[in-house]
Amino acid sequence: MKNESPTHPSGVANMTMAVAHKPTTDVSDVLEFVVGLTWQQVPPEVRRRLGMLCLDASVAARAGTPLHSARIITDYVAATMRGDEATCLLDGRRVSAPGAALANGTVMNAVDYDDGHSLAKGHPGAVIIPAALAMAESTGASHEEFLLAIVIGYEVGLRAAIAQHDRWPLFHSSGTWGAVGAAAASARLLKLAPEQVDAAIGLAEYHAPVDLIMRAVAEPTMAKDAMGWGAHVGATSAQLAAAGFTAHRSEFVADRLRSVVADLGRRWQLMDTYVKPFPCCRWVHPTLAGAEQILRRLGRERLDAAEVTRVQVRTFQAAADLARMVPSTSEEAQFNLIWPLAAYLTTGGFGLESITRDLGDPAIARTAGLVEIVVDPDLEAGFPAVRRSSLTVTLADGRTVESGLCSAAGNADDPHWESVVRNKFPTIADERWFVFDAEPLPAETRDLVAVDPMCALTYPLEMRHHNTP
The missing domain is CATH 1.10.4100.10 (2-methylcitrate dehydratase PrpD)
Known part of the structure; x- marks a missing residue:
């Protein structure tokens, strides 16, 4: 698989993923x-x-x-x-x-x-x-x-x-x-x-x-x-x-x-x-990475709706084909390009509340109405292996801020891949998921599920203390 972008949204250079591993068996059927x-x-x-x-x-x-x-x-x-x-x-x-x-x-x-x-x-x-x-x-x-x-x-x-x-x-x-x-x-x-x-x-x-x-x-x-x-x-x-x-x-x-x-x-x-940092279609994530870059370059946590006069997204065709309505249901917010982007710029993020509580929010809807989507032939040519988007925001004071090309966090070659998962699960301390032992839990799956229906997933591998030999 190709490396999706030379630059991670956070500015950290991506590492090329080694997709071929040492043979363990020569199965061909x-x-x-x-x-x-x-x-x-x-x-x-x-x-x-x-x-x-x-x-x-x-x-x-x-x-x-x-x-x-x-x-x-x-x-x-x-x-x-x-x-x-x-x-x-x-x-x-x-x-x-x-x-x-x-x-x-x-x-x-x-x-x-x-x-x-x-x-x-x-x-x-x-x-x-x-x-x-x-x-x-x-x-x-x-x-x-x-x-x-x-x-x-x-x-x-x-x-x-x-x-x-x-x-x-x-x-x-x-x-x-x-x-x-x-x-x-x-x-x-x-x-x-x-x-x-x-x-x-x-x-x-x-x-x-x-x-x-x-x-x-x-x-x-x-x-x-x-x-x-x-x-x-x-x-x-x-x-x-x-x-x-x-x-x-x-x-x-x-x-x-x-x-x-x-x-x-x-x-x-x-x-x-x-893995996904945001609860919406993956095709939107490069655009949300661009919104993160825009706010970072402005030194702002969010933008007031009245500050923005134009938002242009350059992306690939599949992303452009997503719904563009002001959502009245959670599903309409998840499979949507303009709503997650507007929510991120207006509120400083896009989380579970954005697809439930904030549906139809007038400030987000105003920003969403300013979004223009352009299909870029070069970005389309790279899809699906490479998924990138860029964002340009024009402010009321005349300034124009560009994100540059961005790819989504959590890609296979993202060095922060595991952090994306941990950051979605704030009730579990990072230390618990820092080290995985090679062996699964010594238990029957139905016994684990009897304790907690999600136990077999929440404790996928046996974990040991860092100092354990």
Whole structure:
């Protein structure tokens, strides 16, 4: 993956990410990888990033619980997908494993705070982790088995995404390819044989949601990125395959000799994930980094609405296609370019209150009305691997302030990547997350969940004191 920008929004030079790692296994087949990968074959740096991604997923789920969509989906699942296999993160109710995957995937993406991957053009965590958690709980899997299943889900799902974008001309949701990753993770936890894994992935690809994401971001609703449904399809597909239900071989598995699959177990796509400092579409984040630069250069915490006479954003087409209304719902604020930018300039930041409490704020709305969006051909040419934007603000006193080209914080090569996660979780001291041991917690996933539905995510790896040898 290319380095997104020579300059981090904070002014710190980005470090080029080493995306190829020392080979640990020479797996070249998807089915063999799902069945055969061991925890010992997962490099320490991948384990560490996995731990931070699990923590980040717990933050996203906690942030999503107050939203109306989280209550609707969890009530629906509790009424129609009853069972005692797995736990709803919203309130601890017990339901079937596919039901929990549906509810928890929706909750984890209710606020657009979850992780992503640039070349996948979407979000793996909120599809794969809920399916793995539900299946791990239902099967009595160990915490190590749970974490290993997530790694498998990410590696398979992200490659399915890259292959899908090459194969299909239209841009579909994360739930479309995420269902394949969720099926792979679920199949591993069910200990399926290769031919059953083949069926599970085939079923998931066949029945996955195929919603068009550009319509979803232009007309935001609770449907969003189909995370919950992708998780549900993945979990259901694995259970059906375990029962003997067959399917056509997926195009992804059938095309297994492509380079995107040939490096399974040698190059870790999980290491190319990004995390989000702001609860909105990732395509907006470079612009928010520009707003941060503008305020820093002015030496101001925020700008009064009356001070600003013009705001110009130069960006790529996908960002320009986001909604531009004054939002009346949280979803309209999350999939929006002008509202997050105006909120940042006017209030000095963009947080959870910006997509809930501040909806329709007149001062923010005035600044939003001044925003002009220009698609820059050079910035468009770099998308999706490189996502950059620039911002120019004209003030009432005649001054013009430029941000320069900015990329988002939390990219895979950002040296402050882990801090982005920690800063989203202020109730947990930094020291607790400073050092990860290589081994998972010695516990069963369902026992951890019985203590706290998010415990398996909040404590992803066993941690030891700095002085421990």
